[in-house]
Amino acid sequence: MIYISLNHFIYNLEAESRIWIDFEGHHPFIYQIDKHGYNTTLMDGTHPLPANINGCFINHQFLFHFFNFRNSQNINLFPVFIKDILSFCKDEKTGLHIGEMYDDITSSIIKTGKRIDPVYISNIEYFNNSVKNVVENxxxxxxxxxxxxxxxxxxxxxxxxxxxxxxxxxxxxxxxEYWLKYDRVIEYTKENGILKEHASSYKKLNEPFIGLEISELQPNGSFRKITKPHTYFNEAKLTAIALSIRFALLNLDKPADGRFLALDDMLISLDMSNRAKVVDFLLEISDKYKIYLFTHDKMFFEYFKHKTKRYQGEWVCKEIYMDDGKTPYIRNSEDYLGQAEHFIKQHEYEIAGNLLRKAAELLCNNFLPAKWQLSTEYSKLDLNGLIQNCKRYAEESELNDITIFEELDSFRKFILNPASHDSYDIIKYRYEVEECLFTLKSFQAIEVDSFLEYGTKLSFELKTPLPNIEKYKFEIILCDDFRVIKQPDAEPVISKGMINYRVIKNEIPGNIQSANTTIKKFYDVNYSKSDKSRSPDYLNSIIELRTEEPIGSFIL
Known part of the structure; x- marks a missing residue:
C-alpha cells in the first residue's frame, strides 16, 4: 500500500512533502523518502517485539537448526542467533532487543543523497559490538x-x-568474515568445477558469521580441538551443547523479577536419561525464572510431575484436550474435579462419578479438623459420616450458607454412591453429574486457613451499665486449633472449639470454666450484657496476649 502525503493541506506550499510506503501486514517498517533522503520508521512507533519483554522461548526447532549443517559445511550459528537468541537479548542503553537492531539495519540502507548516512554505519558498528558482548557472556x-x-x-x-x-x-x-558490514563482500562462484572467491561488484550487507569451537579434554590434560562438532558428537551431546549455549545467557545471579523461560517440546529428540539432566537444571533455576514447559509426550509429562512433587505448591501441571466441538479445554492434572470434568466431556460418566466421590472425600477432610474426621470409636468416617460432620461443623461454626453441604448429602445417595451406577438413565445421569461437579466446585471455593493455635491466650474487658458499674476481664486459653473459614462474598468466620476461661470481676479472679463454642458467640453473649462502650466487633475487641494485637489482625 503506497501513500503520498502533502501534510493534508495541499494549498500550503511551505509544508514538507514526503512519500512513504507501507507493505501492510508484511513488515514492521514504513519506508520514507523526503528532502532529507531515504529512511525507515517503525510502524505506529512500535517494534515487532515489545521492548519490555523479559524472558525467552525455546522450542525443538532451535535445537534442530543449531546443528543442521552438511558435513562439508562450517558451522555458522548467526541464523540461529538472529531467530532464536538475539530477539530476546535486550540492549539496556537503547531499550531495543538486538534482533530489532538487525531488522532495522537490514530493512533498508539509509542514504543522504548518494552517500551512506554515517548514522547507518554507526548503527552497524553498535550492532556488532552488541552481538560480541552476547557472545562473550x-x-x-x-x-x-x-x-x-x-x-x-x-x-x-x-x-x-x-x-x-x-x-x-x-x-x-x-x-x-564475522562482523556485519556494508562493503564489497566475498562471494564464491564455480569456474570449471572449482570454487573460487572474489569481491562482489557492488557494496552490500554480508551475512555475519558466529563460529563455534569445541575442544575436548584429553587424558594427558591437554585439550583437542574438534574441527566439525556436528560430525563428531552424537545428537544427545550436540543438544546438550546447544542448551548450554542458550542457558548461558540466563542471568542466574539476578534476583527473580518476573522473568520467564518458555520451553516448547524441545527435548523430544532426547532419551529420558538426558531429559532428566535438563529437568534437574530447570528445577535448580526455578527460583529465578518462571518456567513454562510444554510437551505432548505423556511419559515425560508424568516424569516431570513426579520430579516436582517435593516442590509442593510451586508447580502447576495442566493437561489440554479437545471436546466434541473441537474446542480446546484445560484441566488440572491430578485434581479430582479437573479429571471428573474431563471425563464428563468424554461421556465417561461412571468414571466421572467415582472421581467426584474421591473429590468429595478429600474436600471434607480438608474442611474438617482431624478429630471431626473420626467416629466415636476413632476410626475413619465414610463419606456419609464426613458429610454429616461437615454440615454440623458448618452450622456450629455459624457459616452463613450451608446449602452446599445439604446438596452434597443429596448427591451422596446416588452420584457419589458407586453401587448405584449399574443402571441409570444417561441423560439424567449426565445432568446430575454436572450438578454435583458444580456443588463440589463451590465447596472447593471455601477457604479454610489456620488462625489461632491450641494454647493461645486471649483476653477482653467489658463493663456493666449504670447504675451498678462493674468491670469484667475475660481470660481465655484455646484448647483447640481454631481456624478461619472464608466463603466467597461473605465475612470470614472463626470455627467452633473448646476453650478454658475465667472471669475476673472487679479484679477478683473467678474459677476456671470450659465451653465448646465459637469465639464470636462467647464475646457476643457477654457484650450483650455490657454498657456497649466497647466495639461490638469481637475481632477488634479480643486481644492476643503474646503480641497484644487484636485477633482480627491474624486473619490473612
Missing part, C-alpha cells in the same frame, strides 16, 4: 553449564567457545 558460562549439568561422568570435559571477531581481531589465516 556465553563464553563465560557455557562450558561450566555443560560440564556441571549435562556431561556424563564417563565423558571428557568440553570447552565451548563462540567466535564473533572483527576483521582486525581475527587470526590472519581465518577466512571467515
Amino acid at each position: 556465553i563464553n563465560i558460562y557455557a562450558s561450566d553449564i555443560y560440564n556441571k549439568y549435562f556431561r556424563d561422568n564417563e565423558n571428557f570435559e568440553l570447552q565451548i567457545r563462540l567466535r564473533y571477531d572483527s576483521n582486525l581481531d581475527k587470526p590472519t589465516e581465518d577466512p571467515n
